[in-house]
Amino acid sequence: MNYALAAGSFLNSPIGIILIYVVIIGGFWFILMRPQKKEQKRLAAMIADMEVGDTxxxxxxxYGVVIDLTDDDVIVEFGSNKNCRIPMQKAAIAQVEKANQD
Incomplete structure (x- = not known):
């Protein structure tokens, strides 16, 4: 049996072409989309664990210190001036460092 002829006829069939596209799209999903979803989940968990006093x-x-939390917003105090308090959405937080538990 001529396997090259059988493989060529499979790749020329509509099912073969669809299967190749599915494999390519699946590969791109694992390379591009999956790591992005993992990072979004990590960031959401980090924001959910945020507490008053965290930097x-x-x-x-x-950089600032959290002084109040609500469901969607957070009030952050910036700098050594204790009067500089700015309310912002939790989505504007990129990184959280926990306060020392000494």
Whole structure:
């Protein structure tokens, strides 16, 4: 039996072409989309564990300390000036460092 002829006829059939596209799209999903979903889950868990007193880094690059939390918002205190308190969405938090539990 001529296997090259059998493989060539399979690749020329509509089912073979669809199967190749499915394999290519599946490969791209594992390479591109899956790591992004993992990072989104990690960030959501980090924000859910955020507490008052934690140091945060905002998406704009500012470091501050969390002084109040609500369901969707957080109030962050910036710098040594205790009057600089800015409310922002939790989605604007890029990184959380837990307060020392000494």
């Amino acid at each position: 945060v880094l905002t998406t704009s690059g500012f």
